Amino acid sequence: MNEQIQAIQAEVESFLISNEAELEQFRIAYVGRKGRLAALFDGLKDVPAENRRDVGQALNALKQLAEGKFSLAQEAFADSGSSVQVPDDLTLTDPIMHGSMHPLTIVRARILEIFNRMGFSVSDGPEIETDFFNFTALNFPPNHPAREMQDTFFIEKGKGEIQDDVLLRTHTSNVQVRLMQYQKPPIRSIMPGRVFRNEAISARAHCLFHQVEGLYVDEDVSFKDLKDSLYHFAKEMFGKDTKVRFRPSYFPFTEPSAEMDITCLLCKGDGCNVCKQAGWVEIGGAGMVDPNVLENVGIDSKKYSGFAFGMGIERITMLKYQIKDLRLFTENDVRFLRQFN
Known part of the structure; x- marks a missing residue:
């Protein structure tokens, strides 16, 4: 169970949410009722009693991580009113608007x-x-x-x-x-x-x-x-x-x-x-x-x-x-x- 939690944590941290479609994919995969986190919580009853407390704490931490990332991305899209556009080449600088003399x-x-x-x-x-x-x-x-x-x-x-x-x-x-x-x-x-x-x-x-x-x-x-x-x-x-x-x-x-x-x-x-x-x-x-x-x-x-x-x-x-x-x-x-x- 601990190995599964660590693997899903790595997936949540590396998941790139650049538009609303990817935000919905993240919700279904990790935050929704049928997501992977929900399946882990359902399997908590099969964990030995002496380990259940530690595993439960790790699951709760993972849940907070996923829900926090989802909420932040959701708020960002709501504020901007449009999808965040991520350039193909992240090494490129933003286009500069050149000023002019009065x-x-x-x-x-x-x-x-x-x-x-x-x-x-x-x-x-x-x-x-x-x-x-x-x-x-x-x-x-x-x-x-x-x-x-x-x-x-x-x-x-x-x-x-x-x-x-x-x-x-x-x-x-x-x-x-x-x-x-x-x-x-x-x-x-x-x-x-x-x-x-x-x-x-x-x-x-x-x-x-x-x-x-x-x-x-x-x-x-x-x-x-x-x-x-x-x-x-x-x-x-x-x-x-x-x-x-x-x-x-x-x-x-x-x-x-x-x-x-x-x-x-x-x-x-x-x-x-x-x-x-x-x-x-x-x-x-x-x-x-x-x-x-x-x-x-x-x-x-x-x-x-x-x-x-x-x-x-x-x-x-x-x-x-x-x-x-x-x-x-x-x-x-x-x-x-x-x-x-």
């Missing part, structure tokens, strides 16, 4: 690559900033209307009290100020990063987005240098057939100032709903660094001049990939992200 990451890297080839380094700065670096040093006087245009998030001191001089940066221009304050010209750098503005979230606006700004300060820097740099960028980013135009504009920290447009990539300049039938789409602002800004950071404006520009990475990405809803960038929808493998 479209904003792809475009950011491409922007940096283009400007790096033009000799621009990459600079970074804090996202929590003081009023001086975000506004005052950039020629924003107190109570200037442009401050209201920024829709700033100010930091609370506590108990709802606003800390007027600490805020979430509204542009990456704060990095330009820090760079000019602590580095002597020549300066040629770009500043990518997150910025924050208190705006309602919609298909065309968000309270958190990404900018890349550029700064070039040296002797005899001209508006032509600015235009040539941005012309080259536009054609590298969007294609050689891309047309560029500059429109006069106003920014507190540049003079003269301009906004930069490119031909609409959807209608190729013919006019559509995206470009409001104009055939042009604005991608950023630019201009010559105001002499007051240079003086604010200790640079001699009579000796040095410079240009600065800024553009939204989301805007460039939407144009490049013809994406019409800004919210798609932050919703983490896998179906959207997988398009950029």
